[in-house]
Amino acid sequence: MSISDKLSPVAMNFTLKDHTYDVLRKAILEMNIYQPETDLRLDERTLAENLAISRTPIREALARLAQDGLVEIIPRKGVFVHRKSLEEILEMIVIWAALESMAARLATEKASDDDLRALRKFAMKNSMDAMSAEIEEYSEANIKFHQYILDLSGCKALGKMADGLFVHMHAIRRRAMGESDRVTKSVADHMEIIEALESRDADLASKRVREHTMRLHDHIHTTWTRLDNIDSEKTI
Amino acid sequence: MSISDKLSPVAMNFTLKDHTYDVLRKAILEMNIYQPETDLRLDERTLAENLAISRTPIREALARLAQDGLVEIIPRKGVFVHRKSLEEILEMIVIWAALESMAARLATEKASDDDLRALRKFAMKNSMDAMSAEIEEYSEANIKFHQYILDLSGCKALGKMADGLFVHMHAIRRRAMGESDRVTKSVADHMEIIEALESRDADLASKRVREHTMRLHDHIHTTWTRLDNIDSEKTI
DNA sequence: TCAATACATTTTACAATCAAAATCATAAAA
């Protein structure tokens, strides 16, 4: 046992570019985008000063963020965090429904009995929490449940792609939630989904998952258009 | 009618960054990635010389390409075009199936009768071509058909996400195709899909689309594992 | 007082340079 064994492989895959990407990504998700008075502007020079690095790695990180739709970079104007329109949000939920519906279908084949038992246990625990805890907490657990199903599909890309969607959901949560009746309904839905998975009924499982998520879609659609304090016409 | 009407808004949204992104993207898609002796290395200095620009816009373009999985950039090693493993390809097709299946479902509601008539006309024309033309040509038309359905869903994000997948399909086509019996079967499938759409049967349409695409999935799965001249174990 | 033009400031897009790390080759020692 020489000293070299103690020395970790030294994470030299670290780059400022990747680091700033993670930092900015997290920062954007944490800020409340939909508050009207929030400053959407990202000044690369200010960021460079705050992170105490040069502007180049920041530019590369911003390019990546723009690629997955978190920020919008307008040539010779600057980069702004992209405030999603209602239409975009609804479309994302549709895609989410499509992906998870397929995941549920696959899960009826791929998931072991133990997996499903673990899922049920997980859902039970969270449903208990949901009754007492606040909405915010519930929503977090809700996402976890769906990610669980995605994992059970055995299709890693499916989960990865859904994660890219869930990232955007984080900011939306703050606006979407507020009705407590949806919590209990959601818990019931989850149980029905689990039952369908356990009975290995691919069509039923995929149907229930799809309809569950599409209910969220319709809920947001009606709620937000009713309150319509959102700028849907903010396109270019 | 003054002269200012003649003057176009002057496309000053042009940036070297975006341009090189398009150029590199196209170049990668055109090269035959899966030929073993092809050079996967992208030297940013060489690229800078060839395009007669500096390295900075190239680096930003490469960062974007890495983000949508076309290239892989290894810190302090360089950037390489990403040769997809069989597993990754199969998973992409699963996602494709999920997305288009949902699109078909939505299309049964959103698409007008005229839309469906146009789709049928489009498919008929292409099926005729497919009989005589070579496989490559058919495959192009095949993708078009599927994109048509995605469009009919009215969900733009659905189409956009599928496009991101189809990009990867381009390179795969060269390997996947070769059996002419799949062409005729595919044409029959398309007709059945159109019939389901025309009868406004959401469940049936989505089912037929899903099964059609998953047949491609299974086909590639069996064919490629049989020939297994692919490095599935190429995961770090 | 209002409008238009010229000027100044700010900020992005790009380039050129510097520094560090990895690979390759050569030479020396066992």
Next chain:
DNA sequence: TTTTATGATTTTGATTGTAAAATGTATTGA
């Protein structure tokens, strides 16, 4: 002859600087 170590070369990562474009301001003229 083989293996190891040291140096040279190559290539990426990051900093800094420069130029162009857009925005804001002020001044001048009607």
